[in-house]
Amino acid sequence: MNLLDRIRQTRKADGPTPGRLRASASAERYQIPTAETVDKQVGLYAQLSWIQIATGITARTCAATPFQVTRNEKPIRRHPLEQLLMKPNPTQSGFEFWEATFAWRAVTGNAYWWLNTMDEASEPAEAFIIPANQIEPIPDGNMGVAGYSYDPGDGQREFLEAWEVLHFKTWNPASRYVGLSAIQAINIDGQADILGQRFTAGFYGKDNAKMGGVLAFADNIDDGPWERMQADVGEKHGGTKNKRILMLRNAGPGGVQWITTQLSQRDMQYLEQRRFTKEEIFEIFAPGLSSVLAINATEANSTAGKDTFQSMAVYPQHRAIAETIRSQLLPRYAGDDLDCAFEDVRRVDTEVELKQQEAYERSHDINEVRKKYYGDGPLPEGARTLAQGPVPPAPQAPPAGEEQIAQAGKALDRRWWKAKALKAILNDRLPDVPFEPAYLTDDEAMTIRAALKRARTAEDVAGVFKGEG
Numbered sequence: 001m002n003l004l005d006r007i008r009q010t011r012k013a014d015g016p017t018p019g020r021l022r023a024s025a026s027a028e029r030y031q032i033p034t035a036e037t038v039d040k041q042v043g044l045y046a047q048l049s050w051i052q053i054a055t056g057i058t059a060r061t062c063a064a065t066p067f068q069v070t071r072n073e074k075p076i077r078r079h080p081l082e083q084l085l086m087k088p089n090p091t092q093s094g095f096e097f098w099e100a101t102f103a104w105r106a107v108t109g110n111a112y113w114w115l116n117t118m119d120e121a122s123e124p125a126e127a128f129i130i131p132a133n134q135i136e137p138i139p140d141g142n143m144g145v146a147g148y149s150y151d152p153g154d155g156q157r158e159f160l161e162a163w164e165v166l167h168f169k170t171w172n173p174a175s176r177y178v179g180l181s182a183i184q185a186i187n188i189d190g191q192a193d194i195l196g197q198r199f200t201a202g203f204y205g206k207d208n209a210k211m212g213g214v215l216a217f218a219d220n221i222d223d224g225p226w227e228r229m230q231a232d233v234g235e236k237h238g239g240t241k242n243k244r245i246l247m248l249r250n251a252g253p254g255g256v257q258w259i260t261t262q263l264s265q266r267d268m269q270y271l272e273q274r275r276f277t278k279e280e281i282f283e284i285f286a287p288g289l290s291s292v293l294a295i296n297a298t299e300a301n302s303t304a305g306k307d308t309f310q311s312m313a314v315y316p317q318h319r320a321i322a323e324t325i326r327s328q329l330l331p332r333y334a335g336d337d338l339d340c341a342f343e344d345v346r347r348v349d350t351e352v353e354l355k356q357q358e359a360y361e362r363s364h365d366i367n368e369v370r371k372k373y374y375g376d377g378p379l380p381e382g383a384r385t386l387a388q389g390p391v392p393p394a395p396q397a398p399p400a401g402e403e404q405i406a407q408a409g410k411a412l413d414r415r416w417w418k419a420k421a422l423k424a425i426l427n428d429r430l431p432d433v434p435f436e437p438a439y440l441t442d443d444e445a446m447t448i449r450a451a452l453k454r455a456r457t458a459e460d461v462a463g464v465f466k467g468e469g
Helices: 003-014 022-031 035-047 049-063 080-086 094-108 182-204 223-238 270-285 289-293 299-328 350-361 366-374 400-426 442-454 458-464
Strands: 067-071 110-116 126-130 135-139 145-150 158-161 165-169 213-216 245-248 257-260 338-342
Touching: 035 049, 035 094, 035 182, 049 094, 049 270, 049 289, 049 299, 067 080, 080 094, 080 126, 094 110, 094 126, 094 165, 094 182, 094 299, 145 165, 165 299, 182 270, 270 289, 289 299, 299 338, 350 366, 400 442, 400 458, 442 458
Parallel strands: 213 245
Antiparallel strands: 067 338, 110 126, 110 165, 135 145, 145 158, 213 257
16 A cells, blocks of 8 residues: 555545544654763763854843733733743743753754643643653654653653643654754764864873874894883883883884874864864854854954844744744633744844835825834824825924924923833833824934834933933
8 A cells, every 4th residue: 555545545534634644653653862862962062162152152142032922913011921931930040941942952953841730721830941861752643742751860751741841843854753953963073073172182181292103223222221221211201191102123224213103283184173163063053153253353244243143043043932832832821812922133224124114105104104114003183195195384483482392392202202111121121112292293203213113222222312311
């Protein structure tokens, strides 16, 4: 029976419900990597500094990015899921929990949360990280997961229900149940780098930085003097640590010669090889990071490297983790239209963004622009076309007294707006808060809103309202 026949038979047995590849899915339970494979990946991570640097910086950067639950694209303040992830369990802070999640997924291809919950529909009271070398998914033979096998360390495996575990994994061409670690791709180069470090340590420590070689004597020296010469060489140049000097007699014409028997670090291009391994690991785990950390990097190279790192290393991991939470954990919380995401860390090209807005303004009215780019409601006086609609006459210059009042009103608008934006920052919300100024013109208010959309700290907000107290 071929594959197509099995599919047809399965669908016929299930009736109107679409069938699944049960025959092939049941065999995949034997392809789950063992804990020994994960231990090797963790072992290479523990020994090779380049992997720790790349995955550590990436994990910490990912963990430091705010995570928000939203409804209709509006942040929900102090949502229960956010509160849980700020203090997931008694032994970890929110930052530590997120850092471990991203690091486990990078190093082993898999990160597991155990959710302390009553059933599959209840909100979890706690969340714990389960080390990837202590847990394995159990396929149900129908392209799904029946549960998880958990070994707490005493060899007594426990069964965990599928709804108790949240599994974050990378893509694996060999399995639908577990992720593939990028460490496997650099395993050989990583081991070579470790062996090179051991050679250096042994050369300067065990061998006292002395090259191995042979002292070759042309003449045939008698046994008595020969043994004394060997003892002298061993005592003065070898000691108890270096036994790498051999002596030959009756080696033929040429007098006493020194013959090197091992390659020097220069001959082996040791530093070049380590640099290549570093670049390879950084490109896999943290593209762009080399440019950021390079000693001789220019400001332009560092900025470009940071943008690459944020968009190619951090942002994709944020998307992967958030989408798993959205599909498997967020539905347990009451409320419609819930969504979740990490703050977008990609740098916005302000010039391009403004040009896109200008193009949009040519065919849309002001209320549509306010809604699309600033999330604001319609103006009280109604919509008007920015490019083609009637343009009100230019305002006449007010008398000196009225102009002073208008300027004072604008200053008051800015101070109130600044206070609301700073308050939002202190409450861990975005400073782009709704505000309808009484004296500022539409263009002035639009400029402030555009700047606040890019602000992330109190210092950024202060820069937007510079000179306004």
